[in-house]
Amino acid sequence: MELTPNQALEIWRGAIVESVRRDSPDLSARQMAVLTTVYLQPSPHTVRGLADSLNVSKPAVTRALDRLSELGLVRRKPDEEDRRSVLIQRTVKGSVYLTEFAELIIEAAKAD
Amino acid sequence: MELTPNQALEIWRGAIVESVRRDSPDLSARQMAVLTTVYLQPSPHTVRGLADSLNVSKPAVTRALDRLSELGLVRRKPDEEDRRSVLIQRTVKGSVYLTEFAELIIEAAKAD
DNA sequence: GATATTCGGAACGGATACGAAACAATTTTG
DNA sequence: CAAAATTGTTTCGTATCCGTTCCGAATATC
Numbered sequence: 260m261e262l263t264p265n266q267a268l269e270i271w272r273g274a275i276v277e278s279v280r281r282d283s284p285d286l287s288a289r290q291m292a293v294l295t296t297v298y299l300q301p302s303p304h305t306v307r308g309l310a311d312s313l314n315v316s317k318p319a320v321t322r323a324l325d326r327l328s329e330l331g332l333v334r335r336k337p338d339e340e341d342r343r344s345v346l347i348q349r350t351v352k353g354s355v356y357l358t359e360f361a362e363l364i365i366e367a368a369k370a371d
Numbered sequence: 372m373e374l375t376p377n378q379a380l381e382i383w384r385g386a387i388v389e390s391v392r393r394d395s396p397d398l399s400a401r402q403m404a405v406l407t408t409v410y411l412q413p414s415p416h417t418v419r420g421l422a423d424s425l426n427v428s429k430p431a432v433t434r435a436l437d438r439l440s441e442l443g444l445v446r447r448k449p450d451e452e453d454r455r456s457v458l459i460q461r462t463v464k465g466s467v468y469l470t471e472f473a474e475l476i477i478e479a480a481k482a483d
Numbered sequence: 484g485a486t487a488t489t490c491g492g493a494a495c496g497g498a499t500a501c502g503a504a505a506c507a508a509t510t511t512t513g
Numbered sequence: 514c515a516a517a518a519t520t521g522t523t524t525c526g527t528a529t530c531c532g533t534t535c536c537g538a539a540t541a542t543c
Contacts, residue, residue, distance in 0.1 A: 260378065260480045265411075267476035268469060270372075270382075272407035279404040280426040287399070287530070292391040295384035299377075306491055314392040316532065321492055326529085335491095343490040343539045357380060364379035368372045399500070418521055428502070433522060438499085455509045455520040 266371055273367025278360070284330060289315060293323045297333055297347050298357055304347040305338075332356055378483055385479025390472070396442060401427060405435045409445055409459050410469055416459040417450075444468055 262270075278285070286294065292313050297304050300312075306324070310317045324347065327333045332353035338344035374382075390397070398406065404425050409416050412424075418436070422429045436459065439445045444465035450456035 262480045264473035267473040285400045288397045292388045361376035361379040368374045
């Protein structure tokens with residue numbers, strides 16, 4: 260898909276402004292990066308894998324997961340194969356959240 | 372422009388992940404909403420106008436402008452007509468910033 | 484089996500953000 | 514011109530986030 264710079268920014272503005280207006284719990288850029296990666300990239304996801312893939316420190320990923328878990332958007336599950344690891348899993352609530360967020364983007368793209 | 376939910380989320384993820392990877396100064400959702408509104412919506416822009424339009428308190432807008440000014444992405448200019456008001460103006464640095472950000476989005480859309 | 488390595492998380496200190504209330508400066512209203 | 518209203522900012526207390534460093538548990542290596 261090809262976008263012009265104006266289209267790109269209008270989409271971004273439309274979605275982010277609407278999300279700000281709604282006063283929804285705002286996730287930081289890192290949290291959003293973690294969340295979308297968990298949902299859109301193939302499993303499994305580990306803290307280390309996310310940290311490397313996002314070029315972010317492990318503690319930063321841990322804290323992002325703390326927040327996302329607290330909101331019920333992802334879930335930690337100990338890896339039975341290697342009990343040092345934690346697998347990050349999707350949740351129904353997270354799917355709903357992202358589906359609604361996608362709606363914002365779609366609307367913003369329509370308006371453009 | 373019509374997007375599918377998956378396209379929408381892939382674009383968002385691609386752009387935000389790349390921006391996180393680059394460790395660029397991350398703006399909060401509010402700051403980004405203020406910045407894009409100032410650049411994409413017709414002037415003039417005032418604190419009050421932005422607060423109303425974004426459904427956010429005035430102090431929140433003031434603080435967002437503090438941050439954006441500090442980064443040189445916008446500039447405050449006293450309104451000569453009504454000296455209670457402050458007009459928010461664009462800067463070269465802000466234009467460059469948004470142009471580069473648009474590039475991230477465009478790349479993410481291509482990759483999809 | 485003792486030592487290293489790897490994993491996720493905790494602890495600490497600093498930076499930044501927030502909402503609500505109070506504020507100074509200016510303009511409008513009576 | 515005095516009182517009220519409007520505009521943007523400051524202040525205060527609180528919450529969140531970040532990077533760095535360190536730690537305990539589990540696994541791999543020798």
